[in-house]
Amino acid sequence: MPAGSQRARSPEDPSVLYNVVEINPACLRLVDPTENLRGLGIVMTIMFSLMLLLIATNFILFYDTATRGYGGEYLAFVAGGSLLGVFGLWRAYRAASAPMQYTSIISRRLRRIYAWSRKGGWISVDYDRAVAFIFRGRLVAPTGASAPVVSLRVAELEPGSRRIARCVAPTRIFSSREAAAGAWQFIRRYMDEDPAAVPPVVLMPNHRINAFAWMDRELFTEEIDRQHYPAGLFDGFAFWIIAGAYYLPNWMEYWVRRYGKRPPLPPELAAALQWEGENPYRVVPPTPEETLAMQGKLPHMKKRWLHASILGILLWGVLPLGFVLVTVLKWIASSN
Structure with missing residues (x-):
């Protein structure tokens, strides 16, 4: 080039x-x-770590050590799963709390x-x-x-x-x-x-002002246009599926950007970023739809994200909690 x-x-x-x-x-x-890869990595690490800890807990409660002993299988699942689960949670915490630009x-x-x-x-x-x-x-x-x-x-x-x-x-x-x-x-x-x-x-759009407007433009560039409408019929369906599947990772990415630490700028760069006067570079003013979106008052954007949020909460909240509930009921039944 x-x-x-x-x-x-x-x-x-x-x-x-x-x-x-x-x-x-x-x-x-x-x-x-x-884009949202940091949030995706953190969430997947947390979910995988919790799954390992849950498997290890199941082995502790249900493994018949009286007849099968504390052999390699028991140690592999209990000790290995517990250590990997705790290590994964620690790595996720480090990734979320590390300085980032x-x-x-x-x-x-x-x-x-x-x-x-x-x-x-x-x-x-x-x-x-x-x-x-x-x-x-x-x-x-x-x-x-x-x-x-x-x-x-x-x-x-x-x-x-x-x-x-x-x-x-x-x-x-x-x-x-x-x-x-x-x-x-x-x-x-x-x-x-x-x-x-x-x-x-x-x-x-500034992610600090409105999360949904920012996600529309940065994370769903191919599916959503400037007026916050799906670019086509298939794009609307693709948005619903992708936004639901990546619901928690997208919100984790937003949280890291909104509240994460920022590394100090190099001294020469910090000094060079200071400027005064009118900005000579041309910026296209926001459309009425973009203004309403940044204010959180654009009806079709709110409705579209409501539908995506329902799918996201189902995938990332109801289903995992249902799995945990079934496991807890098994624990209760086995103890009676």
């Missing part, structure tokens, strides 16, 4: 213009590449792209020396379904070689190469040209 020093063209795909979190003379922030920060003043890594802390790439490329992969759901995806990566190479010294993913994964390439073209236009040459953008 073109280097940062080359002149930018217009974005090849306009979808990037709907993935801007913040744009001003100091920085550009785009939607995070992880949910967007990369593209600094126009410093000419660098900053990203946060849990293992390495802040990583920055020199924009003028950076090489952009598209990484192709497959996104696999817990159900086993998969879909091809592409991701924009920006790397800084070691001097005199083709080895990558540092690499960041400045924005979300896309379903097409054109969209990922368009994101790079948009970044180059922001970094290299005047604000008047940057296309108008539609800012992502």
Whole structure:
């Protein structure tokens, strides 16, 4: 792909213009590449850990140690299940409480792209020396379904070689190469040209103001349009299924973003993010539907999320609690 020093063209795909979190003379922030994966990982770890602890408890209560002893089978399920369950809960807690920065920060003043890594802390790439490329992969759901995806990566190479010294993913994964390439073209236009040459953008709703409006635009970009309507008949059905299946992970992702710790910014970046005056970058004003959605007063959005919430509560609440209730009744029956 073109280097940062080359002149930018217009974005090849306009979808990037709907993935801007913040744009001003100091920085550009785009939607995070992880989307709801943190919330999904935390919830699945908790559920798997609780399942192991429940299995271990069942063995303690129902295993006939009088005739079968405390052999390998008993120790494997009780000790192994208990240790793995407690370890999993500890890992989930660490993941939820660890500092996180949910967007990369593209600094126009410093000419660098900053990203946060849990293992390495802040990583920055020199924009003028950076090489952009598209990484192709497959996104696999817990159900086993998969879909091809592409991701924009920006790397800084070691001097005199083709080895990558540092690499960041400045924005979300896309379903097409054109969209990922368009994101790079948009970044180059922001970094290299005047604000008047940057296309108008539609800012992502702030998750701190309204969770449902934010989920519609960031987590269900393909299914929900700007007016918070399903993009088509199939998209409405897909939203209902996906929103229900990922109900608890999505809310966990929201909780982590809303209340999680933030790592301190590098001193030079914190100073470079200060700016005053009018913002010269063009932002498309919200439509009446978007305004009502941010206020939590858009009827069709509230109704759609009510239906998805019913399915989500059934899948993540009623069914697991029903399983626990059956187990408790078995305990009571066996003790009588």
